Amino acid sequence: MRRFGILLLVLALLLAGCGNTGEGSSSSSGSQSSSSSSSSQEEKNTQPFTLAAYPAYSFHPALSTSQANLTLAPLLYESLFTVDSTFTATPQLCQSYTVSEDGLTWTLQLRAGVTFSDGTPLTGEIVAQALQTAKDPASRYAKRLANVSGVSGSGDQVTITLTVPNGALPTLLDIPIALDSSSRPLGTGPYVLSEQNGKLYLNAREDWWQGADSLSIKQIPLATMTQKEQVGTAFNSGEVTLIDADITGSNELGYSGSYEVWEYNTTGLIYLGFQTAHGVCQKAEVRQAIAKAIDRSYVTDNVYARHATAATLPVHPDSALYDTELAQELEYDLSALKELGLEGKSLTLLVNIEDMAKSAAANRIEEDLESAGLRVTVERLAWEDYVKALERGQFDLYLAEVYLTADFDLTSLISPQGELNYGGWNDAAIPGLLDNVRRAQGEERVERMTTLLRYLNQNAPIAPICFREGTVLTQYDRVENLSPVQGNVFSNLSQWTVK
Template sequence: MSVSPRRLRAGALALAALAAVSSTAACSAGGSGGNADGGTSKTLTVDTSFVLKTLDPGRVYEATGLTAVHALYETLLTFEGSDVSKPVPALAESYQASPDAKTFTFTLRPGVTFSDGTPLTADDVVFSLNRLKNIKASPAVTVSGLTIDKKDDRTVVVTSATPNPNVPVVLAMPSTGVVNSKVAKANGASDGADAAQGDTAQQYLDTNSIGSGPYVLKAYDPSSQVVLEANPKYWGTKPQFDRVVLRNMDVQTQKLTMQRAGGAEIALDISGKLLDGLPDTLQTSGVQDTVYFLFLNADPAVSKVTSNPAFNQALRAAIDYQGIAALYGKGAAPGAGLVAPAFPGALPAGEASQRDVAKAKALLAGAGLTNPTVKFNYPAITYKGVDLGTVATKVQGDAAEAGIKLELNPQPLTTFLDEMRGGKSPMGFTPQSLNYPVADSLINNMAPGQATALRSGWTVDRADPAVVAAGKKVTDTLDVAARATAMQEWQRAMNASSPYIVLASNSSTVVATSDLTGVDYTPAGWQIDVAAVGRK
């Protein structure tokens, strides 16, 4: 994707964004199972370890906030269920894209109102998107290259400074949710060029919702719970549950709670090996949206060993990918490429890497590498139900069988991140997940010379020209389907010579009681569409 290099949580960003989930033992809101209001059938309870700073759509970036904001504010387009291959209509009943992928014209559906009954118009869309851009908070990067204008009360035109076929995906993200501009302005909101300093609406928007979504905000406590109530003036299909309670709960308590839940309850953080031992009566929904990879430093000044292409390929051949995938538990698979299977452009499962210890030994011998030794950094945390130290130990053992000595160096998360960002780690291990479902955003981070690549000393001069050419082909391709195919070719080139070795892909998972429908996990960013959840 061509708008910005910060559109994915690659490596360090993935860990930093979710560090709180790994370390926080949050309150359990009672932790006794059942609904938070004592079992009322019209209440849906969602248990999750809060990663939450705000419910202001112009500033929301963290997982829990995205889940709530998606229910409070509607966007021009959206995704249904787990399918993120193509945006579908939401506030816009249709849209048209110009052949050069620079101009996108959205036609708003008639009859949409905000929660106070005020009609939603193109002015509200323009204000909301310009406010998002000009506040310059974390999600602003997604629209930084866009210009938003009104053609008439039902028509919005979005123009990209450069060809960008992924604009429709951007406009499905919760941060592009449309606010009631009149109410927003009355409470300190601004869409002007100086909004980064002049907008003072966050405090109001943390405790009041002014959207057109199926729910309105009833209560907000970022340390305990967020309560949503059905919007009585919702223009669309009414949600089945009158009330949704998001409860802050650490993952172990989530598991205990779900084991005895009576009904209408969901947990968002139970994944990997933590799924073991859950009752068969519970439902699970997950897609492989996270990739775990090794990075080898390509700078000889940092490591003469890891910068050697023969060592790179030898280590790739030494790893038992099937065995590593098994460590991640239900829903995991051996690594194929940097694009997780949840997203268009992923490599077929049949192209997953294969182990060949004899090949690894031959590569080392041919390069004159006898018993090469490398310090192997990794964060000493449990991530998505998996102890990363267990995986690192498995990699160490696999490498040893080929004659490679990896010196395990578990580090506190902050230490790992600092050393990684400084480009001084000879070898490391990290997850990667996308902020929104556009796989080609990886080009802006992981291609040679880009931000994540430079942390591994991978400059354009050190890269195979075939990798550079494959990346350029992706960004030059404007057709979305053709771009996904180009992404596959880019990954094959990356597997041949990049400093990244993909180990496995893993699933995020929604666990739900058996009485519910519509409990599909989505890799779109908001985890689950609570308004789509119903009773059987």
């Protein structure tokens, strides 16, 4: 993770999305040095460590639609497993587990001595009910649990039954466990949500099973928000100390002043899709050459202002599943495309006009492809029109983004029946290759993923570009030693220093 002071970064990202040449710009700077800024900073430091919350919305970790409330979830709730920055699962509420020979039944042994904040013991029945709630269509976890056919619990055990084997199931079970499905359910986490004199607080639990002594912050005030715009205003004024902000997102609010950025890996893959059923990109050698013609360093450094990690494979480079040798096969090289003799051939590239970063990336891709002799028309469409064009197959290329699950299951992108396989790639070998990866665990899974990735390199149904990074913003010089991960910006809270 990188940490640095930053000033008006979002303005730099906006500039990266403007202009027709695709030559974006980025800038960052340290803290402001003026006396007025120093005075303002001193005022901010007198404020307690404060987080934003939307009391009118649910706090349920699976059912809430408020991003600010969901950011608070790891302080209130814990999960069966945690997933770190390399997308490796570690048991948390789960003590151990066994897997049936066919890989379809997982039996999880729960950790002893864990209680919810009202003293209710953690049981298999409660965990099973929480996972059933997470499977509900209204839940943010419903899609990742689509292959779970049943969950049951008894005593200190939970049994999960799958429709298809998945050797990396623990990476999908970083789902916060809540006591019930109410809007403010209790959790087993280090804090409890409390209301005092009409104000909300997170109060440290003295009976937390991991030890209350490790919590340096005993009480966290929650600043009440009612509209989305208030979060930016509250953070800029210093009322709120920390926010989880997607500063490269198309709808993100601007932030000003002097603050720090703490980055974390995500599974958000930016990629170039191909029309494989007809047209210029029907041939694998053309798709492969175009994949090599993408200047990923330019996209990550200039378009995303280094808030992204370049990747030629559809697996995050920090994952054990990433193969560095295979990744080098599709490094930036325009010569392969020039050698195909495609001068004058026309291509249509679709991009969502509402996403300025992707629009800027499309500019650069257009520039590189045209330097190789192709004629590229970039169609910038509103979201609904963009999706309709994809569904109708009205493109040669399209720029898109998908949040993969932490097991890096590529089924939706490359399976013949994949819901995101807009390019119509239909390869009989893919279902078997995907199944081989899903079934395996440990080193065997790494080997089988390498086999799949090698096949994808040869056929290039999509061209991975980069993985976006998440960003936590904190008031300058207020918090030290953050090490956020996707889904939990408080992952090492016991190591924090709050000033």
